[in-house]
Amino acid sequence: MSAALVVRPPVSAWRVFAALLRRDAHAAVRELPFFLVRTVLQPILFVVVFGYLMPRMGFVSSGYGAALLPGILAISMTLSSIQAVALPMVADFGWTKEIEDRLLAPAPIRLVALEKMVSGLIQGVIAAAFVLPAARLIMGPIPALNFSHAGDIAAVAILGAAAFSALGLLMGTAINPQQIGLMFSVIIAPMIFLGCAYYPWKGLDAVPVLKYVVLINPLVYVSEGLRGVLTPSLPHMPLAAVVVALVVMTVGFGLVGLRSFERRALG
Amino acid sequence: MSLFGVFPKVRPYSLLNWDAERYPTRRLAMPASIIVDSIRRPASRSSTYRWSSFPGQVSEIEMPGSGARRTALRQRLQVREEMMAQTLGIGAAAVSVGEGERVSPAPGTVHRSPGEGLARIETRALRKVYVLPRGRRRRGGPNGAPGGGGPAPVAGAEAPREIVALEGLDLDVASGEFFGLLGPNGAGKTTTIGILTTRVRPTSGGASVGGVSVVEDPVGVRRRIGVVPQRPNPDRVLTALENLVYHATYFGIGLGEAMTRARALLDRFGLGQRGDAKVDQLSGGQQQRLMVARALIHDPIALFLDEPTVGLDPQARLDLWDILRTLHAEGRTIVLTTHYMEEADRLCERLAIVDRGRLLALDTPTALKSRVPGGTLVELMLDGDAGEVLAAAGEVTGMIRLEAAGAVLRGWAERGGEVIPPLIKAAESGGRAVRDIHLAPPSLETLFVSMTGRKLDE
Numbered sequence: 001m002s003a004a005l006v007v008r009p010p011v012s013a014w015r016v017f018a019a020l021l022r023r024d025a026h027a028a029v030r031e032l033p034f035f036l037v038r039t040v041l042q043p044i045l046f047v048v049v050f051g052y053l054m055p056r057m058g059f060v061s062s063g064y065g066a067a068l069l070p071g072i073l074a075i076s077m078t079l080s081s082i083q084a085v086a087l088p089m090v091a092d093f094g095w096t097k098e099i100e101d102r103l104l105a106p107a108p109i110r111l112v113a114l115e116k117m118v119s120g121l122i123q124g125v126i127a128a129a130f131v132l133p134a135a136r137l138i139m140g141p142i143p144a145l146n147f148s149h150a151g152d153i154a155a156v157a158i159l160g161a162a163a164f165s166a167l168g169l170l171m172g173t174a175i176n177p178q179q180i181g182l183m184f185s186v187i188i189a190p191m192i193f194l195g196c197a198y199y200p201w202k203g204l205d206a207v208p209v210l211k212y213v214v215l216i217n218p219l220v221y222v223s224e225g226l227r228g229v230l231t232p233s234l235p236h237m238p239l240a241a242v243v244v245a246l247v248v249m250t251v252g253f254g255l256v257g258l259r260s261f262e263r264r265a266l267g
Numbered sequence: 268m269s270l271f272g273v274f275p276k277v278r279p280y281s282l283l284n285w286d287a288e289r290y291p292t293r294r295l296a297m298p299a300s301i302i303v304d305s306i307r308r309p310a311s312r313s314s315t316y317r318w319s320s321f322p323g324q325v326s327e328i329e330m331p332g333s334g335a336r337r338t339a340l341r342q343r344l345q346v347r348e349e350m351m352a353q354t355l356g357i358g359a360a361a362v363s364v365g366e367g368e369r370v371s372p373a374p375g376t377v378h379r380s381p382g383e384g385l386a387r388i389e390t391r392a393l394r395k396v397y398v399l400p401r402g403r404r405r406r407g408g409p410n411g412a413p414g415g416g417g418p419a420p421v422a423g424a425e426a427p428r429e430i431v432a433l434e435g436l437d438l439d440v441a442s443g444e445f446f447g448l449l450g451p452n453g454a455g456k457t458t459t460i461g462i463l464t465t466r467v468r469p470t471s472g473g474a475s476v477g478g479v480s481v482v483e484d485p486v487g488v489r490r491r492i493g494v495v496p497q498r499p500n501p502d503r504v505l506t507a508l509e510n511l512v513y514h515a516t517y518f519g520i521g522l523g524e525a526m527t528r529a530r531a532l533l534d535r536f537g538l539g540q541r542g543d544a545k546v547d548q549l550s551g552g553q554q555q556r557l558m559v560a561r562a563l564i565h566d567p568i569a570l571f572l573d574e575p576t577v578g579l580d581p582q583a584r585l586d587l588w589d590i591l592r593t594l595h596a597e598g599r600t601i602v603l604t605t606h607y608m609e610e611a612d613r614l615c616e617r618l619a620i621v622d623r624g625r626l627l628a629l630d631t632p633t634a635l636k637s638r639v640p641g642g643t644l645v646e647l648m649l650d651g652d653a654g655e656v657l658a659a660a661g662e663v664t665g666m667i668r669l670e671a672a673g674a675v676l677r678g679w680a681e682r683g684g685e686v687i688p689p690l691i692k693a694a695e696s697g698g699r700a701v702r703d704i705h706l707a708p709p710s711l712e713t714l715f716v717s718m719t720g721r722k723l724d725e
Contacts, residue, residue, distance in 0.1 A: 096500060107486060
């Protein structure tokens, strides 16, 4: 038998990457109902209250929907991308150690982290693709909504999801399992409420200090970027600023996240 | 020392701290060149290279992706490296490979006998120091409190921030050997396995598997090894079958082939009916067998198991032992850590006894047992300090060695039973009452106690 024992041939990084992605896709499809509840329910509920009920009650003007819709999309991406990357990773490094079978793959450790980021990106875009038609259906017609820049919409969505996945990687490797509840109340909740999702950034002219403080929040750029491409007739941040900010944040969070991942993965 | 002389290195290979005096090597005990017998390029995008490495031994490697022009050169280099590595057990510089072409090792290449190096494992002056984050201390208290058995913190600083897990470990495991690392918790066993499986970075020193350095080429090492963790860590989103299938795909094995391998392994390990079960529905023994199956799905040449039978019921433990014996009979190199001396005794061909990051002894279980001082270990648990009765106990005839550890009076005697009454008398004459008596026949356990003054399971 011993003659049959041979060293496995090298595998290209792409092939390992594809196999890791396939595993994540399989897991995501299996958990689709939970995925949707986790990432889509909250934005949809918000749409029901602020885009459907309140306009009918006369508390907010019917035009609010146009400002709300891009923000809601951005929130669904925040929730899905960050959670898709960070939640399993906190558990993996904290106690289950399940990720170890992937860390034994014949590829650089960083590839595993990179794949997690891409997987989170895809899940973010998919969540947005679920929320957009649902929100439009619930809110009814939104005159300012404009789909003529489909390419730009996709670009902003992908960039935004990438920034959130990179942030998810950083959070997933930096947070202890005991602090996971805090992650939502201390990081994600403030991000969402101060992310210019429920109001345009220009609206913060009323509170200038806040207007500049919120610029550290990636959600601001995603919300504003989506406003720029979905409802271009309404006030929004210049698209160039959005793109630059998101690229810088993706690279920044990504690099720190990769280093942090490697530190956690290697004793 | 550079083995490849004037030949340029394509990739850094290392024969870590190769000690030619200690490990005499044979020069050119193999053909001076390897001739590629055939290259088969089936419809799938891979090529199979076949050659006769030694008389009677035909070797084959399959290399993925032959088609694209861009990858052709790189692939040829890889083929060459792989062939050399498989035949010699070490890496080599690169030349091109085609059908009927010769692949010559660099002149003067030093190597050992045929095939011996395929899965050779070695560590040299391996040291690992864990630096604790500020403000956190290791449970069990500093400076290895009695019975703590943990790695000894660095002395000196008031609040130790560093834990020395390995203190210069040298190990050599021959290809095809069943090797055991025996020691109590905190001996450094898991750290050693962690380093050899590329999951822990050594602080200093070196380690290699099949001649490939774990630090310089961790990916190359991962292609050679299978790992069974201390605690089952299956992918819980997936079923038992999927756990194996996906793990195989991480190693470049196609889905169809992965499925065939996975089913065969499940059948082999008595999990054939549980393939579609979620891993949480499997018993502890089944999960551990699944972990062994997963470690084997990519057909590694070396298998590392870190205390694989901890927490298993006796039957599951025996089942796993049978599996391991079979895997070893297939020619696989196995490194197992355990703190069960019976497990080490029954399974391993050679054993390294380690404690506090140091190697205490290394030999076959039989040879180790023959070193046990004076046979039977006699322990008397007293109601107070045993040191005070040591002198009186020394008068007892037949005692080979005596020592006091707290309230325990420990001695070795050729015939354990005969020395008990005089020992009790000696203890009582010293004003101590005997609370309990423990006798242990010569075993690895008593050897360990004689070397460290502690028990394996402390």
